[in-house]
Amino acid sequence: MQIIRVEDYEDISKKATEILLDRIRTAEKLVLGLATGSTPVLTYQYLVKDHQENQTSYQHVTSFNLDEYIGLPVEDPNSYHTFMDHHLFNHIDIPREQIFLPNGLADNQQQACIDYEKQIQNHGGIDLQLLGIGSNGHIGFNEPGTPFDSATHIVDLAESTRKANARFFDSIEEVPKQAITMGIGSILRSKEILLLVSGEKKSKALARLLEKQVDSQFPASALHHHAHVTIVADKAALQYTNEKSSVTQ
Numbered sequence: 001m002q003i004i005r006v007e008d009y010e011d012i013s014k015k016a017t018e019i020l021l022d023r024i025r026t027a028e029k030l031v032l033g034l035a036t037g038s039t040p041v042l043t044y045q046y047l048v049k050d051h052q053e054n055q056t057s058y059q060h061v062t063s064f065n066l067d068e069y070i071g072l073p074v075e076d077p078n079s080y081h082t083f084m085d086h087h088l089f090n091h092i093d094i095p096r097e098q099i100f101l102p103n104g105l106a107d108n109q110q111q112a113c114i115d116y117e118k119q120i121q122n123h124g125g126i127d128l129q130l131l132g133i134g135s136n137g138h139i140g141f142n143e144p145g146t147p148f149d150s151a152t153h154i155v156d157l158a159e160s161t162r163k164a165n166a167r168f169f170d171s172i173e174e175v176p177k178q179a180i181t182m183g184i185g186s187i188l189r190s191k192e193i194l195l196l197v198s199g200e201k202k203s204k205a206l207a208r209l210l211e212k213q214v215d216s217q218f219p220a221s222a223l224h225h226h227a228h229v230t231i232v233a234d235k236a237a238l239q240y241t242n243e244k245s246s247v248t249q
């Protein structure tokens with residue numbers, strides 16, 4: 001696990017953009033795993049800016065998002081479909097048919113999970129997975145207790161996760177109670193993982209992750225089972241961490 005320590009959120013986003021652009025520009029074909037939440041927003045803005053200024057192309061990129069709420073129409077402002085269109089897909093040249101998000105509206109949800117997992121595999125797996133982390137250690141929507149070998153599945157969202165995400169909705173009652181998410185196993189099958197952690201509110205979760213105790217009650221700790229994880233974190237997020245030795249400045 002490589003940890004890149006930077007000053008602040010802006011620098012996290014610049015570093016993440018640099019890593020992503022390196023892969024996007026050098027690969028002949030690339031499968032990106034993408035994340036929602038506030039953390040990657042500025043990274044997406046920088047990717048869009050780069051596309052406008054340097055015409056970096058996404059014609060050869062396929063993307064799979066980590067998760068989606070169950071029951072929100074695709075066009076709902078809070079659906080992750082809308083989030084991704086608004087922050088990234090509407091502004092770059094990725095072909096629409098190469099964009100995949102879990103289907104939160106399927107009649108047969110179990111089948112939708114199986115289909116999503118198959119689609120990822122049919123595209124040769126994810127080359128680079130972008131991740132954020134929840135304060136309780138969730139990755140994607142994999143809440144504490146999720147088996148580390150889980151594939152795409154339906155989850156009941158933790159109250160703490162619904163509360164944290166309520167800021168995007170008019171009230172907590174409107175936050176869906178369920179979501180469809182890539183499993184921890186799906187995430188671990190990615191060839192490379194890039195985890196972005198910003199701010200004081202993630203500092204305890206990051207400190208716990210860097211204790212290196214693997215515990216299913218703390219989903220992000222599964223990342224210790226992966227050989228190629230890069231964490232880009234700012235000073236505020238790293239404030240409880242004494243691991244200066246393993247930190248690249």
Ligand SMILES: N[C@@H]1[C@@H](O)[C@H](O)[C@@H](COP(=O)(O)O)O[C@@H]1O
Pocket residue numbers: 035036037038039040066067131132133134139140141161165
């Ligand atoms: N499903 C998403 C996660 O993929 C994200 O990593 C997490 C953290 O969000 P934020 O980046 O807003 O702190 O929130 C949501 O629950």
